[in-house]
Amino acid sequence: MIIDKVKKVNKTEKERTKNKIAANMMIGKWVKCDECKEIIYKEELHKNLSVCPNCGKHFRLSSRRRINQIADEGTFTEIASEIQTKDPLNFDGYLKKVEILKEKTKIEEAVKCGICNIEGEKAVIAVMDGNFLMGSMGSAVGERITIAIETAIEKRLPIVIFCVSGGARMQEGIVSLMQMAKTSSAIAKLNEEGLLYISVLTDPTTGGVTASFASLGDIILSEPKALIGFAGPRVIEQTIKQKLPQGFQSAEFLLEHGFIDKIVERKDMKSTIAKIIRLHKGGKVEDG
Amino acid sequence: MAKLTAWDRVQLARQLERPKSLDYIQKIFEDFMELHGDRNFADDKSIVGGIATIDNIPVTVIGEQKGKKIKENMERNFGMPNPEGYRKALRLMKQAEKFKRPIITFIDTPGAYPGMGAEERGQGEAIAKNLMEMARLKVPIICIVIGEGSSGGALAIAVGDRIVMLENAIYSILSPEGFASILYKDSTKAKEAAENMKATAQDLKSLEVIDYIIEEPEGGAQEDVNQVALNIRKYILKNIKELQKLSTEQLLNERYEKFRKM
Numbered sequence: 001m002i003i004d005k006v007k008k009v010n011k012t013e014k015e016r017t018k019n020k021i022a023a024n025m026m027i028g029k030w031v032k033c034d035e036c037k038e039i040i041y042k043e044e045l046h047k048n049l050s051v052c053p054n055c056g057k058h059f060r061l062s063s064r065r066r067i068n069q070i071a072d073e074g075t076f077t078e079i080a081s082e083i084q085t086k087d088p089l090n091f092d093g094y095l096k097k098v099e100i101l102k103e104k105t106k107i108e109e110a111v112k113c114g115i116c117n118i119e120g121e122k123a124v125i126a127v128m129d130g131n132f133l134m135g136s137m138g139s140a141v142g143e144r145i146t147i148a149i150e151t152a153i154e155k156r157l158p159i160v161i162f163c164v165s166g167g168a169r170m171q172e173g174i175v176s177l178m179q180m181a182k183t184s185s186a187i188a189k190l191n192e193e194g195l196l197y198i199s200v201l202t203d204p205t206t207g208g209v210t211a212s213f214a215s216l217g218d219i220i221l222s223e224p225k226a227l228i229g230f231a232g233p234r235v236i237e238q239t240i241k242q243k244l245p246q247g248f249q250s251a252e253f254l255l256e257h258g259f260i261d262k263i264v265e266r267k268d269m270k271s272t273i274a275k276i277i278r279l280h281k282g283g284k285v286e287d288g
Numbered sequence: 289m290a291k292l293t294a295w296d297r298v299q300l301a302r303q304l305e306r307p308k309s310l311d312y313i314q315k316i317f318e319d320f321m322e323l324h325g326d327r328n329f330a331d332d333k334s335i336v337g338g339i340a341t342i343d344n345i346p347v348t349v350i351g352e353q354k355g356k357k358i359k360e361n362m363e364r365n366f367g368m369p370n371p372e373g374y375r376k377a378l379r380l381m382k383q384a385e386k387f388k389r390p391i392i393t394f395i396d397t398p399g400a401y402p403g404m405g406a407e408e409r410g411q412g413e414a415i416a417k418n419l420m421e422m423a424r425l426k427v428p429i430i431c432i433v434i435g436e437g438s439s440g441g442a443l444a445i446a447v448g449d450r451i452v453m454l455e456n457a458i459y460s461i462l463s464p465e466g467f468a469s470i471l472y473k474d475s476t477k478a479k480e481a482a483e484n485m486k487a488t489a490q491d492l493k494s495l496e497v498i499d500y501i502i503e504e505p506e507g508g509a510q511e512d513v514n515q516v517a518l519n520i521r522k523y524i525l526k527n528i529k530e531l532q533k534l535s536t537e538q539l540l541n542e543r544y545e546k547f548r549k550m
Binding site: 092180187249 | 400401402403404406407408409410411412413415416417419420421423424439440443444446447459460461462467470471484485486487492495497543544547548550
């Protein structure tokens, strides 16, 4: 018994720090990088644009944080926020799940759209949010993105879409599938108008979003190491009955295969987008 | 027809003996000539396409093609296209636009093939591009789901001015098995999924996703292929003539609005 007590008192300094870290993690001040396993102070992570200061891993971003990183301060005006989740299949428990999620995440749907300035360049942006049902696209996401594209056409502005998505939203069935056609039709119109569309793929971009507007940018950027594909890795592995090689469907893999233009680190994203917008000014079609 | 459950129709839509795209193409059109290849990588046999006439109107015909026997199914990859298939379809559709031919597509696929090569060669890009291009093709497009219309792999040749289904066809976001494995975490609940995912022609008509249901004989299309082919032919002729009366601008505006309201 006495020995036990001594043991308790003599816990090493290291162990005590570990406990402290663990305690702080419990109250949400620390996160562990799942790439390099480093424990990072959350505030430091956020100051570093949610990129691991140790290994450079780009953590997933909420739409709110992303907009703060890209839009000039105080310039973002939201559009299409009145478009809310619909339940065309009367799918059991779906709307209830959405209500709980809205309460928990304080976000309304898996995309937030608006008009803002990016280094002074006015643009429409649509930012998907993986915290809301994996960024899946149902009628609200498709409708909001279509409104964003149509707003770009109407106001003759460039549009930037940040993609993150697990694919089409199953709970809305065929209606989700139709959003792929709807958004792609709107992009086709945008092209006829000679307006610029920059698509930014972030981790992960898959399924129906990859197979529609995400792949249709005039310029397609990606964050490093983002997973990008049509079929998810698990589905492919089940089909071919073997493990996929390391790095299959990564942004680097897509760059090598010719499907994206450029991989851009988060710290350079805003300036890169602004530069692309500036480079597209003054073409013949620009009449606004 | 006796009241069938959604799962009954899934079974019917997948039946090996159910008529496939080429069966209909040969019965509906005169002098069909098949054309091959995407001019880029390969000729994908899970999508067939070519030129033909219907009542002396030249048309371009495209269809997802499953096999009826195991050997043919291997050759056709069970009707699951790779990117080359979609690119071949797009090449033929652009050709149709150049020569002002209406386009008829037949949809019958369990989905785009989820293989390594398909990903390497841009399955997502290939589908996306078809959706975007089909939205603006300046000729009438009629899309007919004849069997299984599953996921983006079906939609990739199904953006048009008329979307119709055979009575026992299904059209859905994913196979009932895939749907069950995602939402119920159990792929054996496919039957339950089929009932809930609203994938039958009747469901899609009431959701206003499709325009029309083409009748099948009792027991399914394989019971009387000639009759079903005739029903399809009548529909195509009536609607080509209607669509050809529209100006290009009207045609494209109506197509845009069709998907815009979904």
